[in-house]
Amino acid sequence: MSNYREIAWQGLWKNNPGLVQLLGLCPLLAVTATVTNALGLGVATMLVLIFSNILVSLVRDFVPKEIRIPVFVMIIAALVTTVQLLINAYAYGLYLSLGIFLPLIVTNCVIIGRAEAFASRNTPAKAAFDGLMMGLGFTAVLVVLGAVREILSQGTLFAGADQLLGSWAANMTIQIWHVDTSFLLAMLPPGAFLAMGFLIALKNVIDTKLQEKQPTAEQQEIARARITKVN
Amino acid sequence: MAFKITSSPHVTKNSQTATVMQRVILCALPGLVVQCVYFGWGSLIQVLLAIAVALVAEAAVMKLRKRAVGVALGDYSAVLTALLLGIAIPPLAPWWVIVIGTLFAIVVVKHLYGGLGNNLFNPAMAAYVLLLIAYPVQMTTWVAPAPAAQYSPDLLASISQIFLPGSGDINLFRLGIDGTTMATPLDTMKTGLSMGLTSTEVLAKPLFDEGLSIGWFWVNMAYLAGGLVMLKLGAIRWQISTGMLAALFICSGIGFMMNPDTHGSPVFHLFSGATMLAAFFIATDPVTAATSNRGRLIFGALIGVLVYVIRQYGGYPDAVAFAVLLANLCAPLIDYYVRPRTYGHRSGN
Numbered sequence: 001m002s003n004y005r006e007i008a009w010q011g012l013w014k015n016n017p018g019l020v021q022l023l024g025l026c027p028l029l030a031v032t033a034t035v036t037n038a039l040g041l042g043v044a045t046m047l048v049l050i051f052s053n054i055l056v057s058l059v060r061d062f063v064p065k066e067i068r069i070p071v072f073v074m075i076i077a078a079l080v081t082t083v084q085l086l087i088n089a090y091a092y093g094l095y096l097s098l099g100i101f102l103p104l105i106v107t108n109c110v111i112i113g114r115a116e117a118f119a120s121r122n123t124p125a126k127a128a129f130d131g132l133m134m135g136l137g138f139t140a141v142l143v144v145l146g147a148v149r150e151i152l153s154q155g156t157l158f159a160g161a162d163q164l165l166g167s168w169a170a171n172m173t174i175q176i177w178h179v180d181t182s183f184l185l186a187m188l189p190p191g192a193f194l195a196m197g198f199l200i201a202l203k204n205v206i207d208t209k210l211q212e213k214q215p216t217a218e219q220q221e222i223a224r225a226r227i228t229k230v231n
Numbered sequence: 232m233a234f235k236i237t238s239s240p241h242v243t244k245n246s247q248t249a250t251v252m253q254r255v256i257l258c259a260l261p262g263l264v265v266q267c268v269y270f271g272w273g274s275l276i277q278v279l280l281a282i283a284v285a286l287v288a289e290a291a292v293m294k295l296r297k298r299a300v301g302v303a304l305g306d307y308s309a310v311l312t313a314l315l316l317g318i319a320i321p322p323l324a325p326w327w328v329i330v331i332g333t334l335f336a337i338v339v340v341k342h343l344y345g346g347l348g349n350n351l352f353n354p355a356m357a358a359y360v361l362l363l364i365a366y367p368v369q370m371t372t373w374v375a376p377a378p379a380a381q382y383s384p385d386l387l388a389s390i391s392q393i394f395l396p397g398s399g400d401i402n403l404f405r406l407g408i409d410g411t412t413m414a415t416p417l418d419t420m421k422t423g424l425s426m427g428l429t430s431t432e433v434l435a436k437p438l439f440d441e442g443l444s445i446g447w448f449w450v451n452m453a454y455l456a457g458g459l460v461m462l463k464l465g466a467i468r469w470q471i472s473t474g475m476l477a478a479l480f481i482c483s484g485i486g487f488m489m490n491p492d493t494h495g496s497p498v499f500h501l502f503s504g505a506t507m508l509a510a511f512f513i514a515t516d517p518v519t520a521a522t523s524n525r526g527r528l529i530f531g532a533l534i535g536v537l538v539y540v541i542r543q544y545g546g547y548p549d550a551v552a553f554a555v556l557l558a559n560l561c562a563p564l565i566d567y568y569v570r571p572r573t574y575g576h577r578s579g580n
Contacts, residue, residue, distance in 0.1 A: 184365045188364060
């Protein structure tokens with residue numbers, strides 16, 4: 001069971017695809033202007049990640065090593081198309097605002113990376129769990145980044161949530177503070193890069209603090225061996 | 232008469248960071264005064280506010296980094312950054328614009344990259360670009376120069392505009408004598424040309440006097456004078472300034488010769504906007520510029536060409552901040568290719 005705990009720890013924190021592996025930066029920076037968009041893309045990526053991990057894990061013994069990458073890419077592409085059609089059908093507003101980044105999930109390095117590094121070597125159950133945890137870690141970074149940028153630029157949270165969740169969520173928008181002059185930069189790509197840099201710095205600070213708390217293993221002193229004989 | 236015998240170096244020069252920075256600051260003051268004459272007290276208030284914020288931010292960051300606070304405050308580099316940013320932004324911009332800009336310049340651009348001497352970008356210009364992108368409206372609302380303005384802001388009006396934004400109509404101070412809203416000369420030229428006017432027709436507007444921009448011409452002249460004094464004092468080298476002004480002159484000269492109707496004249500480009508301020512006070516920042524003499528010439532020329540290209544073909548009326556940042560990016564590359572020959576070695580290796 002500790003194996004699963006390790007997978008969760010790796011996906012959510014230690015090897016977080018957004019903050020540590022820095023994979024999928026393009027969608028990460030491009031669509032996180034609001035929490036709604038970030039959540040939408042995060043969940044879509046997570047779904048693709050889970051199912052691609054399961055499928056890759058199932059076929060791992062039948063695929064020759066030489067052509068495994070094309071096979072993985074085809075599996076991922078099929079899944080992305082499915083997710084794209086689903087969002088197009090059930091969340092059309094979100095489909096419009098995510099734009100090109102939805103089909104571009106297929107090129108997200110997190111997905112092919114996990115298929116190659118984890119799913120092709122582990123059982124379907126473990127692969128599915130890894131997909132879930134990596135997806136959650138990725139979504140968490142997207143949502144935090146989206147929240148920071150949305151608060152800075154518009155002073156709101158969950159603006160346009162009805163696009164994602166249906167009309168009942170239309171009143172979910174929270175006005176944190178009122179801005180007369182919006183901080184445009186947070187909405188633009190440079191703001192995304194800056195905010196991302198600060199998030200990574202924050203993670204490093206937390207890691208350093210955690211490390212300081214851990215008891216350091218005492219280093220054994222190496223006794224100097226005498227080679228020459230003393231008489 | 233006693234002859235003291237000392238070992239070399241026999242010619243010493245007082246070139247500590249603090250001394251150089253102090254000289255640069257002093258030489259920029261005439262320009263600031265002229266700016267205040269034409270645009271009211273706003274610039275001075277912005278500069279003072281920026282310096283206060285910069286000193287507090289510098290002290291706080293040095294404390295966080297567990298470094299000596301006094302040394303950092305005593306080298307005047309934060310003051311210079313604040314001064315340049317305060318000069319660069321519109322005189323009546325709301326107070327939070329300059330506060331955000333100064334904090335960004337000192338904390339992010341300077342100290343997150345390792346503090347004085349390690350920053351990749353010119354802090355004042357990086358902050359200016361941040362503000363320009365984040366607050367385009369506030370950053371392009373310039374006051375009309377006094378001789379051409381209907382209302383000039385007095386001290387009280389400047390203070391209330393800066394600290395109580397929205398208390399009065401800022402557009403009142405943008406009105407010219409003829410009652411139309413005025414922009415900066417470069418902005419007017421850009422808009423005029425894009426509307427199909429010839430450059431001569433643009434220069435006939437009330438913002439200009441015999442082809443020169445009212446106010447802006449003398450502001451530029453004051454910075455030119457300050458810059459020449461700095462050259463004489465040895466606070467800066469001539470290469471960067473000369474390279475930039477020559478490149479801007481040549482580029483605008485070629486454009487003007489090809490088609491004088493759609494291009495501003497070289498004199499217009501040299502004495503409008505932040506040209507002289509950039510050539511002597513901004514581009515010459517020793518930390519972010521190229522370091523060899525030939526490298527400095529190339530660095531300056533690159534800024535001049537970029538300024539002209541962005542002014543003429545880009546989306547923004549003035550281009551100094553963008554040009555300086557782009558040239559900052561190129562400085563390591565320039566240094567790599569323009570290495571001076573080591574004494575006793577052949578060039579090339």
